[in-house]
Amino acid sequence: MSERHNRRSPYTIDVVLLTQIKGQLDVLLCRAPPPEGREKWALPWETPRNDESLDGAARRIAKAALGAEPGWLEQIAAFGDGKRHPGDFEISVAFGALVAMGTPSPVGGSYAWFPLGDVPQLFPRQRQMLDGAMSMVRSRMDQEPVAFGLLPQMFTLTELQQTYELLLEKRLHKASFRRALQAAWLVEPIDEWRSEGRGRPAQLYRYAPRKRRPAQRGIRLDLAAAR
Amino acid sequence: MSERHNRRSPYTIDVVLLTQIKGQLDVLLCRAPPPEGREKWALPWETPRNDESLDGAARRIAKAALGAEPGWLEQIAAFGDGKRHPGDFEISVAFGALVAMGTPSPVGGSYAWFPLGDVPQLFPRQRQMLDGAMSMVRSRMDQEPVAFGLLPQMFTLTELQQTYELLLEKRLHKASFRRALQAAWLVEPIDEWRSEGRGRPAQLYRYAPRKRRPAQRGIRLDLAAAR
């Protein structure tokens, strides 16, 4: 065997696993995966196996950390630039993934969820990945219905709206949100209701996208304006 | 010196250089950069030098191929998955770049511009990169004013609209386009006109973005609908 095809891959795959816990976005971190002193947390990472696709490796690593496969997974970018990484590899390919809220977590063990506002210090390269994951997810929102990756099979429209608000980082108008939702044919009511403390029970919905002709209206040049 | 820090980088940087020629998008290809038989074209690529950032390497490669630096350059993604590449490296990090139309081309030599509809057969991995570049540029359009990267310093509003139409792959309404442009504070008229054959001469503009409060209106959930 040639040296080239036998050696371990000269790069790592790192996965940013995101979920929604108590109205906040959380990221899954692992306690110092390779032997690394003191209290240090890191994104799950590994080197890919032989002849494994990038996506495939990312899925495998996510599954190993989480116990289940994430609903949505996409590459963020390659990172390097001399920034430190738990492994000593020149570059790392980062993936972002969304986990349905309520998915049984890797209890105890060396994994834990951290709210985005309260993430411990990471290796600089992984810190970049986390930031990249957030902007990637946010920018994908207007191209695919990403929010459903954070929700369980059944959800209320209020939960769905809260997830959108969490990702967009802004409040949405209830009536407008529901009208837009109806126009987009993304969800379908099911014959079940959930009572949340006081108030009228909310009907449950499920994600059931229907094919549509692409939206006609809108140039939306405003969004492309200067910062 | 350790073997790790002395060896050549185990990955490549590939650059998708795009420009606008005669109302079409063109990509810059290089005639078989490493000794490779027959008539074969490839995206410009190289391995990064020691301690060079990913962006820096991409800029250097772009400049080597083009003679000038591209106005806009951004990472697309890492590609691998066993797809063939002109170099025999496990992965490649691809960058997309926009070149102002009219930039003096690398005349003769081993470089040439190819219209997107008429690209010769590429190495599979580089074909993926080209497709990735296109969808990346298109998806960035509603986040930053990407179109100006394809235009020279001075341009007419009709040229600007044609560039938008080229990138969006659809016709735009003239009056609406100009209204949106005015609202976005992206351009500024200069005291110069250009006569293009018949008709009334068009005023020239230049890119001069002004800071604005983010657009208020629009949930635009439609765009996130099912395909």
Add this chain to the structure above:
DNA sequence: TCAATAGTGTCTGTTAGACATTATGGA
């Protein structure tokens, strides 16, 4: 003069956001 392109004003149907109202449960 006509032809061709640049640039602008007005109208109309659509819709985001605001507001108000009804519906339905728990305390």
Add this chain to the structure above:
DNA sequence: TCCATAATGTCTAACAGACACTATTGA
């Protein structure tokens, strides 16, 4: 009963798209 939340109807200002019109050049 009062309160809290769900869900929906109506109004209005903003705006995308259509159309028509004026402006200014070359042929």
